[in-house]
Amino acid sequence: MEAEPLLSVVIPVRNEAPNIAPLVGEIRAALAGIAHEIVYVDDGSTDGTGDALRAAGVRQLRHRASCGQSAAIVTGVKAARGAWIATLDGDGQNDPADIPALFARAQAEGGAILVAGHRVNRRDSATKRITSRIANRIRVALLRDSTPDTGCGLKVFPRALFLDLPHFDHMHRYLPALVLRQGGRVVSVPVNHRPRERGVSNYGTLDRLAVAVWDLIGVAWLQRRWKRPEVE
Numbered sequence: 291m292e293a294e295p296l297l298s299v300v301i302p303v304r305n306e307a308p309n310i311a312p313l314v315g316e317i318r319a320a321l322a323g324i325a326h327e328i329v330y331v332d333d334g335s336t337d338g339t340g341d342a343l344r345a346a347g348v349r350q351l352r353h354r355a356s357c358g359q360s361a362a363i364v365t366g367v368k369a370a371r372g373a374w375i376a377t378l379d380g381d382g383q384n385d386p387a388d389i390p391a392l393f394a395r396a397q398a399e400g401g402a403i404l405v406a407g408h409r410v411n412r413r414d415s416a417t418k419r420i421t422s423r424i425a426n427r428i429r430v431a432l433l434r435d436s437t438p439d440t441g442c443g444l445k446v447f448p449r450a451l452f453l454d455l456p457h458f459d460h461m462h463r464y465l466p467a468l469v470l471r472q473g474g475r476v477v478s479v480p481v482n483h484r485p486r487e488r489g490v491s492n493y494g495t496l497d498r499l500a501v502a503v504w505d506l507i508g509v510a511w512l513q514r515r516w517k518r519p520e521v522e
Contacts (some may be wrong), residue, residue, distance in 0.1 A: 295327040297376055298375050298376070299376045303333065305337070306339055307489075309489055328349065341422055351366065353494070374393065374397075376444070377446075385482035392479055402473060405479055408481060410483075455468045464505065
């Protein structure tokens with residue numbers, strides 16, 4: 291009988307066929323000493339992503355139509371068997387070799403903890419870097435989540451903690467604020483960041499900017515409309 295995984299690696303993808311096999315190989319190598327599973331969520335891909343996932347022999351779920359990155363993460367976490375979750379983007383820019391260090395930090399901290407990757411040296415276009423820098427400053431000022439890089443896809447957290455959070459479109463970018471709202475803790479750890487080598491971005495910068503203001507207002511409202519009870 292296959293051992294229950296301790297860690298589930300959840301990866302949302304859309305039209306990332308050429309990146310599947312290389313990334314799966316890196317994840318398996320990085321986590322060779324940890325009982326883990328790899329859970330891909332195909333967010334309505336129209337290329338050969340499904341075939342590539344079947345060839346890679348990983349667990350996969352598919353959205354019939356694209357519902358967005360956050361919805362794919364929610365689907366993956368709900369299906370995961372591990373008590374701990376690691377997320378990373380499917381484009382190969384996050385380095386799976388960083389997962390063990392983030393996982394070790396999460397286990398050492400224990401409890402309701404989110405360990406978030408911080409891309410100190412980003413390998414993105416100038417447009418992405420500038421827009422992210424502006425968005426981060428506005429977000430920190432409004433939400434006070436004390437996190438330098440919420441856009442990094444590489445994060446580790448308990449599955450139970452994530453399932454207690456409110457779920458909505460683009461929520462993955464506000465995980466630190468949502469975890470703090472829940473009474474949890476957030477720590478940021480520097481991680482490697484790599485240039486995209488294959489394919490093109492499927493979750494665009496302009497798409498994010500178009501809804502960022504409403505997202506911030508919504509999360510700020512959630513923060514102010516909840517009081518954590520102290521149970522005796």
